[in-house]
Every structure is written in C-alpha cells, then in structure tokens.
Amino acid sequence: MKRNLKKITLREIDFAQWYTDIVLNADLIAYGPVKGTTIFKPYGYAIWENIQKILDAEFKKNGVKNVYFPLLISKTLFNKEKEHIEGFSPEIVTVTKVGNKVLDEELYIRPTSEVLFGTFFSKEIQGYHELPLLYNQWVNVLRWEKTTRPFLRTSEFLWQEGHTIHSSKQEAQQFTLKILDIYATFAEKTLLLPVIKGQKTEREKFAGAEETYTIESLMYDGQALQCGTSHYFGQNFSKAFDIKFSNQKNILEYAYSTSWGVSTRLIGGLIMTHSDDNGLVLPPQIAPIQIMILPINNDNDDQLFAVEQLQKKLHKYRCEIDQSDKGFGFRASNAEIKGIPLRIEIGSSDLVQQQVIIARRDTFEKITVSWTEIEKVVSDLLDQIATNLYQRALDNRHQRTKKIDNYSEYKKTLAKMNGLFLVPFCGRIECEDTIKAETQTTSRCIPFDVSTKKTTCFHCGQPATNLVYFARAY
Amino acid sequence: MKRNLKKITLREIDFAQWYTDIVLNADLIAYGPVKGTTIFKPYGYAIWENIQKILDAEFKKNGVKNVYFPLLISKTLFNKEKEHIEGFSPEIVTVTKVGNKVLDEELYIRPTSEVLFGTFFSKEIQGYHELPLLYNQWVNVLRWEKTTRPFLRTSEFLWQEGHTIHSSKQEAQQFTLKILDIYATFAEKTLLLPVIKGQKTEREKFAGAEETYTIESLMYDGQALQCGTSHYFGQNFSKAFDIKFSNQKNILEYAYSTSWGVSTRLIGGLIMTHSDDNGLVLPPQIAPIQIMILPINNDNDDQLFAVEQLQKKLHKYRCEIDQSDKGFGFRASNAEIKGIPLRIEIGSSDLVQQQVIIARRDTFEKITVSWTEIEKVVSDLLDQIATNLYQRALDNRHQRTKKIDNYSEYKKTLAKMNGLFLVPFCGRIECEDTIKAETQTTSRCIPFDVSTKKTTCFHCGQPATNLVYFARAY
Numbered sequence: 026m027k028r029n030l031k032k033i034t035l036r037e038i039d040f041a042q043w044y045t046d047i048v049l050n051a052d053l054i055a056y057g058p059v060k061g062t063t064i065f066k067p068y069g070y071a072i073w074e075n076i077q078k079i080l081d082a083e084f085k086k087n088g089v090k091n092v093y094f095p096l097l098i099s100k101t102l103f104n105k106e107k108e109h110i111e112g113f114s115p116e117i118v119t120v121t122k123v124g125n126k127v128l129d130e131e132l133y134i135r136p137t138s139e140v141l142f143g144t145f146f147s148k149e150i151q152g153y154h155e156l157p158l159l160y161n162q163w164v165n166v167l168r169w170e171k172t173t174r175p176f177l178r179t180s181e182f183l184w185q186e187g188h189t190i191h192s193s194k195q196e197a198q199q200f201t202l203k204i205l206d207i208y209a210t211f212a213e214k215t216l217l218l219p220v221i222k223g224q225k226t227e228r229e230k231f232a233g234a235e236e237t238y239t240i241e242s243l244m245y246d247g248q249a250l251q252c253g254t255s256h257y258f259g260q261n262f263s264k265a266f267d268i269k270f271s272n273q274k275n276i277l278e279y280a281y282s283t284s285w286g287v288s289t290r291l292i293g294g295l296i297m298t299h300s301d302d303n304g305l306v307l308p309p310q311i312a313p314i315q316i317m318i319l320p321i322n323n324d325n326d327d328q329l330f331a332v333e334q335l336q337k338k339l340h341k342y343r344c345e346i347d348q349s350d351k352g353f354g355f356r357a358s359n360a361e362i363k364g365i366p367l368r369i370e371i372g373s374s375d376l377v378q379q380q381v382i383i384a385r386r387d388t389f390e391k392i393t394v395s396w397t398e399i400e401k402v403v404s405d406l407l408d409q410i411a412t413n414l415y416q417r418a419l420d421n422r423h424q425r426t427k428k429i430d431n432y433s434e435y436k437k438t439l440a441k442m443n444g445l446f447l448v449p450f451c452g453r454i455e456c457e458d459t460i461k462a463e464t465q466t467t468s469r470c471i472p473f474d475v476s477t478k479k480t481t482c483f484h485c486g487q488p489a490t491n492l493v494y495f496a497r498a499y
Numbered sequence: 500m501k502r503n504l505k506k507i508t509l510r511e512i513d514f515a516q517w518y519t520d521i522v523l524n525a526d527l528i529a530y531g532p533v534k535g536t537t538i539f540k541p542y543g544y545a546i547w548e549n550i551q552k553i554l555d556a557e558f559k560k561n562g563v564k565n566v567y568f569p570l571l572i573s574k575t576l577f578n579k580e581k582e583h584i585e586g587f588s589p590e591i592v593t594v595t596k597v598g599n600k601v602l603d604e605e606l607y608i609r610p611t612s613e614v615l616f617g618t619f620f621s622k623e624i625q626g627y628h629e630l631p632l633l634y635n636q637w638v639n640v641l642r643w644e645k646t647t648r649p650f651l652r653t654s655e656f657l658w659q660e661g662h663t664i665h666s667s668k669q670e671a672q673q674f675t676l677k678i679l680d681i682y683a684t685f686a687e688k689t690l691l692l693p694v695i696k697g698q699k700t701e702r703e704k705f706a707g708a709e710e711t712y713t714i715e716s717l718m719y720d721g722q723a724l725q726c727g728t729s730h731y732f733g734q735n736f737s738k739a740f741d742i743k744f745s746n747q748k749n750i751l752e753y754a755y756s757t758s759w760g761v762s763t764r765l766i767g768g769l770i771m772t773h774s775d776d777n778g779l780v781l782p783p784q785i786a787p788i789q790i791m792i793l794p795i796n797n798d799n800d801d802q803l804f805a806v807e808q809l810q811k812k813l814h815k816y817r818c819e820i821d822q823s824d825k826g827f828g829f830r831a832s833n834a835e836i837k838g839i840p841l842r843i844e845i846g847s848s849d850l851v852q853q854q855v856i857i858a859r860r861d862t863f864e865k866i867t868v869s870w871t872e873i874e875k876v877v878s879d880l881l882d883q884i885a886t887n888l889y890q891r892a893l894d895n896r897h898q899r900t901k902k903i904d905n906y907s908e909y910k911k912t913l914a915k916m917n918g919l920f921l922v923p924f925c926g927r928i929e930c931e932d933t934i935k936a937e938t939q940t941t942s943r944c945i946p947f948d949v950s951t952k953k954t955t956c957f958h959c960g961q962p963a964t965n966l967v968y969f970a971r972a973y
Contacts, residue, residue, distance in 0.1 A: 055619060055622070055623070057568070057569040057615070058572075058573060058576055058615070058618050059569060059571050059572070059573055059606060062569035062571065063569070064566065064567070064568050064569065064615075064619060065566055065567035065568075066566060067564035067565065067566055067634070070564075070565050070566050070567050071564075071565070073567075074565060090541035090544075090545075091541065091544050091545070091548060092538065092539055092540060092541055092544050093538070093539035093544050093547075093639075093657060094531070094538050094539075095531040095533060095536035095537070095538065095655055096570075096608075096639055096641065096655055097533050097536065097592075097641075097655070098532075098533070099532060099533055102532055114598055115597075115598040116597070116598065117597065117598055118571075118594055118596075118597050119594060119595065119596040119597065119598075120592055120593060120594050120595075120608070121593065121594075121595045121596060122592075122593040122595060122605075123589075123590070123591065123592050123593065123643040124588055124589040124590065124591055124593075124643070125589075131596075132533060134570075134594070134608075141531070141532070141538075144532050145529060145538055148529070149529070154824070160541070164639070165567075165570055165638070165639070167570065167571075169597040169598070181569055181570055181571070183567060350628070
C-alpha cells in the first residue's frame, strides 16, 4: 500500500496538520476523486463497524427497529417544513436529470430524513395503541461543504438517524433524553470521550426542533466537538405533515416526534482526543485490532510457532500477528501508528525464558510477562488503558475549562487558549451572532448539572437565563 | 399500523398481484413518495439484516474487508470505460446543482462503483506483494427504472458490491468463482433457493466484464431470477484506469480485477419461491422471528406466565410472544401472513396436560408436544421446514425444466408454460436479440455441469457453442 511515509507533524506545532498526518498515516481514509469526498479504507471503516455494532445493539435493547428510507426527497416534500428547508438549503445536493431526460421535479439527496419519516408516519399511524414507533436507519447523507476535513466535515458522511413518534409530549421528551443518555454512556465508556450533556441554545438548535440536546466533548487542542444530538420536535413536524392519531378519548390529535443521530465525526473525535505524536491511539473496545503480536525475527520457526500459540490463547480478543517481511522496527512502529492498544513481542531469548514483552500504546510502557500470566495481564492492561485514556482526556478538559463572567476577560482568555468557557448568557440569537462574529466561538450547550444564579449576560449585560458553555468548535 | 387488509389474491390466478399483496400484507415495505422508491419497514429490513450478517461473516472468513466509497462519481471518471458507461447511461441519476449553484461538472449517483475502485486501486498499489486487495461495501445504488416492483426492480436498491484486484489472471478467475460458490451455498443452504451456477452469454454479461458468472433460480411461476453475479474483468478496468503493479521480475504489469454483488432482490426471490396463498413463508435461518408463541387467551395470567417460561426455554431462537389485544384467530393468521416458521399455541387445557400445540407454517400441520420435548421437537421441525422448502422449490424447478432442440417446439412450449429451457445455442448476440424480441426470453446461463455435444443452434441453425438455459426472467 502506498503509505504517506511523511513524518507526523508534532501535535503542539500544528494541530490541523498533525490530524491530517494521523488520518493518512494510520491508513484510515483516502481522498475521493470528487472534492470533499473521502474513501473509508478497511482500517477506518472497521472502526465505524465497531461503533455501529455496539450502538445498534443498545438501540435494539431499547425497542428501536431498523428501517431504510429512500435517498431522494422531492422538492415539494422538503419545502413543507419551512424552518427545516431554510436550515439546509445552501448545502442541498440536487438531482435534475436521469440519463438525458430532465426531471419534472427536482429531487434532493437527503441531508437528513425528517420529511420522509414525517410523510410515512402520517400514512402509517391510526390509533394511540400503535404508538410509539421507534425507527432508526444507518445511512449516507449529503451536505455540501466548502472546506472539508476527513471525518469532521465531509460532503457525504455516514450516520444513524433515529426517528420516533409518540402519543404524548412527556413520552417523546423522555425518549429524547433517554437517547441522549445512551449516546453519553457510549461516548464515555466505549469511546472514552468525557462529554457534557446539555441543551442547545435557540441559535444552535436543529432547524425545526423545539429542543435540541447534545453531548459535547473537548478535543486535545481545546476546541469542542458536538458528538451526538437528540431533538424533540413537539408537534412541529406533525402539523407540517399531518401526523394525527386518535387518542384514548377517540379524538384526533397531532403526534409528538423526535430525531437523533451520531455520525462518522465520532472517529474524528477519537483521533483528536486520544492520539499523539506517534500516531493513532484507539480505545480497546473500538480498536479493530486490540493486540498485535510480533515475532522479533519473522523467519524463525520457533518464534512463528510461539506467536500462533499465543494468538490461540488470546482468541477472545481481536488479535493479529504481523509476520510481514518488514523489519521488527518497522512493524513495531506500524502497530504504534495504527493505535493498537497492546503490542506483544516474542524473541528467541523470550522463548527460552518462557516470557513475552508487552508494550502499551498509551504510555509506551513495556513489561515482561511470563507465559502463564499473559491472559490475566492482557485483560488488566486493556482495562488500565481505558481508564488512562478517559482520565487523560478529562484532565485536559479540566485544565481548559474556565468560569468567566465578563466579555473582556473572555476575549483576553481566548487570546491565550482554547477551551470550554462557562458564562452567564441571555440566550438571545442576536447576542450570540455578535459573539460568534467577534470571537469565532459559539455556545456549545446549557449544561444540565449547573445551577443558574440570577446574574447578567457576560456579553450584553441583559438578564442572563442560564450558565452556558461557549467554545470554538469543529 | 395501517395494514393492507385486502384478501391475498390467489397465486394461481394472478401471480403479480399475489406478490404485491404478500409484500404489503406481510408489512415488508411501504411505497416511498418518489416514484419507484420503496421504504423498507422494520420487518422487511430485518430480513435484509439477516442476509447481511450471514454473508458478511462469510466474506470476512475469506479475507474480504469492508470499505465505503463515495456516492457521487464525476462524469469524466465514469466515461473512462466506454462499454461500462454505455451499459448504464439511460438509468443514471445526475446531480447538476448544489443549493442554487450549478456545478461545473455533472455528478452521477453510483449505479455501481467499479470506476471509483479502479481510480483508487491505480493510486494504491505498487508491488505484487501488496496484492490481492479484497474489498466489499454494503451500500445503496440507483438505477432509474420505468416500471418498478418492490425488491425486484426499484430505482434505488441496497446491495453489497465486492471489488478485488489481483496479480495474476488465474488468481482473479479463481476468486471470481470462489465468490460464486459462496453465493450458491448461501442461496441453497440459507435462503433454500435451488440455483444453477453458470456463465452469462456475450449478450447478458456485465458491461465491461470479460466473463460474468451467475446463480439463477426459478420462481414458483416458472420465471427465472438472477440471484447473484460475479464478474471477471481481466485487465479491462486496469487498462482504462491505469492500475499497474510491479511484478516479481520488477516489471510493471496491468492488474486483474473482479467485482460481484447480491442485492435486496434476494428478498423478492424468497417470496416468489416459498410463499403461498396464506402469506409469506420464510426460511428458518433468515426469518426475523423464528417462533411466535401465542397464549390462546391473552388475559389469562396462567397462560401468560407459561408463554414467558416457554420463551426463556427457547432463548436460543428468535422467539416472540404475541399477547396483543387482538383475538386468537387474528394473531394466528398474522403469524401466518408474516411467514413465521413455527407458531406455538398454549391454552388452558394445554396447561393442565403440560403440553403445547406447534403449527408449521410450511405444511400447516399441527402437532401436540409435551412440555419436556419442546426443545428437541422445535429443533427438528425447523430442520424439516428447511428441507421441505428447498425440496418443494427443487421439485417445481424439475417440473418446469425442459430440454429442447428446435425453435418451433420452444415457442409451442412457451405458449403453454414458463420454465427453464436447456437449448443448444450459437452464442451470438444478434441471434439472442431476435429470440428475445420474439419470445421475451433471455439466456440465463451456460451451466457448468452440462456437457456440450456438437450440434446446431436451436434458433438459427448455425453451429452451437454450448447448451444454454433460456427463460423469461424477472
């Protein structure tokens, strides 16, 4: 494979270039021939498959069923919910022809599928006893982007979009928050990304939603990443798409809907949180290869026999042997670049002493382990790596989180560092527009677990409604 | 849910209408708002998920890795392989705008992705030791259709497309056939569709391929369905896309490529082979629900307790309880319409006698089974159902297979029945064009296991090259 063999740019020197170097060196993607598109290579796609497998099982446990809705949406249909179309219009990829024939009506490639689900639900449901309907799909969506970055901002991306419909406001709101909890738990326990749960401000909420909830994570460089969102639509889409059901009193009522999604951006989040100057660092649960076994000398039969025995011993892990014809140093550094949590080395003297060397990817620590203790040590080390990666990210966030109550201090701090800034805020769109224009920061969320004191907006001085996190964001 | 409650049209009376009735009554799909698009509802999508799970594991066992390539292909790129673009041009869905901005170059929505993989491979490979690359993706593709039918012919469909590249002709050809074997085994053992393996004629082979191999199945009504294809491209795409590698002598050589796919058409094949006038009939391995347990009286606590115990006992199967508020008859017929292989009924007298009633979907046979023997009987019955469904389909094919050697007998037979007709054929495109125009039949495949005798073409009288199966086909 043509590998970008360029040395990885130091993370402290140029974070953006470091990111691109990691993505290419770890063999996650290639650039597609159309601007802004990327190809998920096997190693990159395997990460997404692991994300899918774990989340999909979690959704199903909560009664969600998978479906598949069409890629193309007619213009008329899309225009039914005005706020929604406005939110997407500049990014919408439009089909006008088939073969040489111009279509009677333009078709949009889905940037998201609320309107299709809305139309479907309006025909599907009759009575309250058929509700809720809890649907999800794993699909590609398109939103044209001027400047693109692998995983973080691409014209086409992969995601799951859940769409549910309920007979009561309370049930729909609870479900919106239940999904947020599933996302938060997945981010923290599996991806090892510390996240803050909260609600989006008026300016940042999803086009057409009544309430948008989010999990926000802070990257190594102090910029925030929105990792997943869950939207409560109230009856907005039901009214636009005429989704009615007969309630227990046999009266027709508009239904309540939600939608929620996470995307391949999560892979970008993983990289920007855990990786280092030596390459990718992957959380054990999500790593396509959890353990790479290296015979120091890859044409020594005794070593080859030993590594195969070891692979069998470790069969419950995703464990591979690198016995390619490259030198040991190259193979060891390849395992490092690819972020494989544990590397096990076996040389001739190890065979004599019935031991192996285990190297941790996160700390570079190497330990000698006797043959009989390998399984126990591997299990412990993988747990320790998970704990360490999460703690490291949490420490970084703590160091970069500041409580600020006036705009001049805010700007002064921003000039020195990126981070998460908790500020009293009025909640007005105009005020947030100005802040964004002046500082390139946006509100990330109104956190759930922070009590509001009566105070004034850090920017405009009007009464504050909430304490809100602001940050520069990807 | 709004269920199409219309009675199912009898299969012998109107096969096409029967098919549509089954698809809608079994709740597999809904029609999408854009012409020719369908929505996979949860029950329909779950069948596809089961197909994916089994085939994906099989591909991976054979070293294939999953990837994801972009949806959009530029016009220039697509036009690089002339025969390929001609094969698809009238069906290609074309993007010309983003928002209000007209694009500099038109983009095509993939009808298949050979050209993207070709471009990628040309940049990716250098030496022979990096080959083969064995890639696959599970994606949506679009081919615009004038007349559409759920699963069988839709403008958008889901499929997997494998793309591989090899350093020798022999290896590529062997891999093409290995995949054909995987498809054939999956069709026969899992979907219980008897298939004939063979090669496509010149007229029917894939646009741009040197050789196309296929598995062909015969539906209940005697029309054939192509269930999967595997293409050997030789160096055609390598020459069009400049895919070269340095061989063992360090000389640059064009690589050899293959592609192969199965799609959601397989679900149509399942329906048209196994289902009957009472609804869907599903093979046990692929059924989203393998066993439906019905308490005869759904508000009797003893029965409810018993069905829950039974579900626990049968935990290794996909087993559900229907305790909805509908009457027993409705629930039993619902399990039938949905093609659930086994239905287990428990009433009050069964509780007393420590027994259950088990009903087979395929034969409608009902047997009384004592509580202690349930697991053994369920396991045996599921095996028997599989054997029976396959045998039934095979019998139908045998009855509808005829060896014919002249065109007048061919037309006479076709006037009486649809079926699979083995004929001596010259292999010429013009000859096949005429046959198609006159009889609406096409060649399905040149079977592997039939020896060729020197004889003359059943249609034109020129020397025959092979014995070939012809049929009307979906």
